[in-house]
Every structure is written in C-alpha cells, then in structure tokens.
Amino acid sequence: MRKMFAAAVALFLAIGVTVAAEVTIVKVDAAAKTVTVKEGDAEKTLKLGEKVDATKLEKAVGKKVDANIKDDVFMGVKGKKKDKANK
Numbered sequence: 001m002r003k004m005f006a007a008a009v010a011l012f013l014a015i016g017v018t019v020a021a022e023v024t025i026v027k028v029d030a031a032a033k034t035v036t037v038k039e040g041d042a043e044k045t046l047k048l049g050e051k052v053d054a055t056k057l058e059k060a061v062g063k064k065v066d067a068n069i070k071d072d073v074f075m076g077v078k079g080k081k082k083d084k085a086n087k
Contacts, residue, residue: 030054046074
C-alpha cells in the first residue's frame with residue numbers, strides 16, 4: 001500500500017513539472033533560440049525547446065497564447081486541433 005501511494009505521489013509530481021500558462025509573446029530571437037514572454041506584469045526570457053519553430057512563433061508576437069513551459073524552456077503553444085472533416 002505504501003509503495004502504491006509513493007508511486008501515485010511521484011506520478012503527480014512528474015505531471016506537475018510541465019506548466020501551462022497564458023502568456024503574451026513579447027519577442028522571439030531565432031538566432032539565440034529564446035523567447036521573451038509576459039505573464040501578468042513580469043517579463044521572462046525562456047529558451048526555445050528543440051521542436052519549437054521560431055519562425056512560426058514570430059507570427060504570434062503581441063498575442064496571448066497558452067504556452068507549455070517546462071523548467072524555463074518554452075516547449076510550444078497549445079492550439080486547437082484542426083478538424084480534418086472541414087477541409
């Protein structure tokens with residue numbers, strides 16, 4: 001029973017590491033692979049994740065987005081899934 005409880009706690013901690021936050025994208029620096037975001041009144045510069053396309057992210061400058069942030073690394077933007085039936 002203790003092992004199951006410990007495993008459940010570890011699972012919830014691992015899930016909690018990735019944070020989804022609503023931020024405004026202020027600036028994207030493709031050369032340095034960084035993005036500056038504003039959350040509330042605070043601005044924060046984050047590294048871009050390996051799978052993040054900086055050129056696509058530059059189109060979102062000035063917009064509020066739901067971002068996946070993990071350990072001060074910008075992992076991507078949560079988006080609506082496209083409905084293939086409506087193409």
